Amino acid sequence: MSSVVVTGASSGIGEAIARRFLADGWSVLTGSRSTPDLDNAEWLRTDVAHPAQADALVAAAVEQFGSLDAVVNNAGVQVDKTVADTTDEEFDHVMDVNVRGVFNMCRAGVRQMAGQPGGGVIINIASVAATHADAGMAVYNASKGAVEALTRAIAVDHGHQGVRCVAVSPGWIATALADAVFDLQADPAAARSEAIGRHPVGRLGTPDDVAEVVAWLAGPAAGFISGSVFTVDGGLTAQSPIG
Template identity: 40%
Template sequence: MSGGNMRFAGKVALVTGGRMGIGQAIARRLRDEGARVITAQRGRDAEFEAIEADFADPDCPAVAIAEVIARAGRLDVLVNNAGFMQEARAEDMSLSDWNRMIAINLTAPFLLIKAALPHLRESRGAIINIGSIEGIGCNPHHAAYSATKAGLHGLTRAIAVDHGAEGIRCNAVAPGWIDTDLAEAYIDSFPDPAAFRAGIARIHPVGRTGKPEDVAALVAWLASEEAGFVAGQVWTIDGGRMVQLSLP
């Protein structure tokens, strides 16, 4: 929070996957700026009011939205953050694994938006989808993940076009390398984690990797009335990684 800003006083936000990583940072930022924050994910959330939900189940999104309304009576901000990644080339990935990633990363956000729209219409609310730079480019062995994030970016544009006149704004953020616990565990799996960290820092023009709080700051702005003329955009937040050309 900066300067005692309370942009979300009296507002209700649902953050999926808000128990850890980027989602947790977003939930904390919105709470610190006055929102009543409810998170939804598998397992309990010790920090926030929470709904237990397995977003691989297509019935879960509508139930989660209904629960928010039952508890809080309104919904102003929906942050579709929950997702996962499984590494495999297309020819090595089973259809069931592909379908599970589509279900959680793309279908669940669609169903959450579908269920939330009547309530966001009343509040003239905002939707922020957490995409990825892998919806723009791609790392090896990420066929399904890249496809889901590109799809989520496309869904973002479609919702903005169809519902902007109703006062609903939909935007996405596309984070690059963010220092979450999962990212740290991945780095630690290498024989020389320190060398990997130095290498990953070099591909970022700003000279460092991102923090969950970096993403949270952008999400909070997009959800606020300050971004009232911003709709249907995918905001890359990657320290300049995607614009830096590689050297031989």
């Protein structure tokens, strides 16, 4: 049976990813600061920004499952501010979770996978904000750009050791994080309607849309894919901004 660690699985995209792996018969260990509502999945309280806790999460998976086939780095936070309004503390918080946390989990994952038969795959959840900046989310945009760059570096440096590394960059997904952005607008309902109207497919994404891609990338059919970024945004960023 294959095994996976999923961070940030207490809600939204991370929860959907964990549920999809469980449905596919994987052994699942989740790591987050709050308890997830997941049957048949193990959980370890984890703050990925702390290297020792990231190491402990990977070690716990190996102890329970015997090896570790995949790591999905989904844990993330956002601050809805421009660079001029962002405080030092807010910058540190976003970078600690979104960049340092992903780095910590990738390092722990690579060290384990590089020394085990069959290697493994690391899937980092980035965002279309890495290449198409969301207004008023300066540090979040920067953090997701770093995630995509780190993904490519790991793929190049550790492919010969059997470690694949890929990124999935969702667009507007119907989660609590998206709701928080809409709620900041003068007319949240109108803002949501406008956002939906910008999508060629005519809707926002769902956490399951992202989970489907992640599950495929973790499987044998994607064995020759590494260093790539997969955009899951309903065509939002494919279109010309003038139209």
